[in-house]
Amino acid sequence: MSYFCSRIIFQRFQIKQIKKFNFSNVSGGPNKHVEFPKRNKPIFGKDGPITWKTVGITGVLGAGMVTYLLYLKEEQEEKQRRERKRQLGKAQIGGPFELLDGSNNIVKSEQFLGKWMLIYFGFSHCPDICPDELEKMALVVDNLEKEDMNTGIQGIFITVDPDRDTPKIVDKYIKEFSSKFIGLSGTSDQIQQVCKRYRVYYSPGKKDVDNDYIVDHTIIMYLVNPEGEFIDYFGQNKTADEIVEHILLHMFKFKQEKGSLLSNTLEKINSLSGKKIVTS
The missing domain is CATH 1.20.5 (Single alpha-helices involved in coiled-coils or other helix-helix interfaces)
Structure with missing residues (x-):
């Protein structure tokens, strides 16, 4: 019992001594004020080592x-x-090509990068199908030019009958449908190569008494984007209005995908800087 009483008295004595101790004066004598050295010149500003212009x-x-x-x-x-x-x-369709225009100038597919292309393969002696499809293609291009979403498209006609369709003949033939179209021809090897890349079937028929013949070929329009990539195709059963709708949709998607690169970059910058950057 006496042990516990002594312990309680000792604890009370310690508390009284602690209350008398002045924590504010642990650094030295009575009421001594400690001052830290002051900087004569500011860090930022005209007189400082770092100017706002530098920042x-x-x-x-x-x-x-x-x-x-x-x-x-x-x-x-x-x-x-x-x-x-x-x-x-x-599908591995499309690819680079090198052909000749009406002036015998070399035309490479790289020259059309940055533009949409609508390509049709045919021949100038075609009695009905080719003219119908080229008239449709001309209508498609004309209608696209009236749309705000249109970013520009080049109509291209490539012959599958290089033996008869010289560059001049092709140029004259295609201009009957649209002055905006480009007609291309080339050697048999060049035509064979571009047709192979676009999966175009063509086969000359038997010659008649006048040495005339029909070329059986694929009846398709090929859509190529500004990066030279095959995107879509349109068969003979598609109307001009349907083709226009499909092309506008592809143009919209392409623009959205390209725009997402910039928007994603800006989002990352905004998250890093904490400031919102807006583009028109």
Whole structure:
């Protein structure tokens, strides 16, 4: 019992001593005021080592570099996504070609990069199907030009009868349907190569007494996007209005996919900087 009483008295004594102790004066003598050294010049500002102009320039350069690097990363990822999509079963249709126009100038497919292409394969001696399809293609291009969503399209006619369809003959023939169209011809090997790449079947028939013949061939219009990639095809059963609707849809999707690269980059920048960047 005496042990517990002694312990309680000792604890009360400790509490009284602690209350008497002045924590505010642990650094030295009574009421001693401690002062820290002051900087004579500010860090920021005209007289400081770092000016606001320097901070602004550094910020702009840093933001620009981040934007560029993020855009490159996003663009590379988009290319990889397209490549994976292509490898997963997309039809291997289309590709580069090199043919001749009406002035015997070499025309390469690379020259049309940045434009949509609507390509039709046929021959100038075709009695009815080719004229009907080319008139339809001319109507499609004319109607597309009236649409706001249209980003420009080039109509192209490629002959499947190089023995008779010289570059001049093809040029004269296609201009009867539209002055905006480009007619292309070439050697037998060149025509065979481009037809193979677009999966176009063609076969000259037997010659009659006048050495005239019909070429049996695929009746399809091919749509190629501004990056030179085959996107869609339209058979003889499609009307001009239906083709226009399909092409406008593809143009819209293409524009959205391209715009997503920039928007995704800006979203990443916004999340890093905390500031909202808006593009028109």
